[in-house]
Amino acid sequence: MPVQALLSAGALIVLLLAATVMDMRTRRIPNALVVSGMVIALVAQAVAPAGEGLFASPWGSIGVVQSLLGLAAGLALFMPLHLFRALGAGDVKLMGMVGAWLGAPLLIGAAALTLLAGGVMALLVMLFSRTSRQVLANVRFMLTTALIGAQSGRLAGLDAPAPGSVRLPYAVAILVGTVAQLAWQLAQASH
Helix, strand or coil: CCHHHHHHHHHHHHHHHHHHHHHHHHCCCCHHHHHHHHHHHHHHHHHCCCCCCCCCECCECCHHHHHHHHHHHHHHHHHHHHHCCCCCHHHHHHHHHHHHHHCHHHHHHHHHHHHHHHHHHHHHHHHHCCCHHHHHHHHHHHHHHHHHHHHHCCCCCCCCCCCCCCCCCCHHHHHHHHHHHHHHHHHHHCC
8 A cells, every 4th residue: 555545544544533522522523524524535635646546445545536525435434323312413524524535435434434333333232331222212113103104205303312312422443344344455555
């Protein structure tokens, strides 16, 4: 893997670590951090020499267009989860930042691994907080409401989570999913 790619991976991981620390402490991801990460990604793609790909591919740098497509894909993939109040807006923007670094093709893998990491994290929190009965009752209620709404032609909106409910710092899952994708890329490049 070229030095430029390793430096870019390192920069992305540092940005994700900063977002994770902030999310764990305050349950917020600062816009300044995310926007800075997006701008740095776009600049890095613009100045990357051809053939010195950042995370890309055998054909070199993913370029600004792919970086913008990755940013848009990251926002688009996680926006529905925000609309259903499963994720905060900062998590959506953070995944957009990841997309700006990785480009759309690699973002898909990172997003899938992020969702897997988030699911495992949610299960662990549910088990250790002894809330599994309430969580399963809530899931049953949501599915029943969605099915009835779909049959009647109207989808009911979901209520906001209760004030005392556990909020996961989803930046942890985004960090884990992205690092796993980067590790996979590194393993593929070494073959």
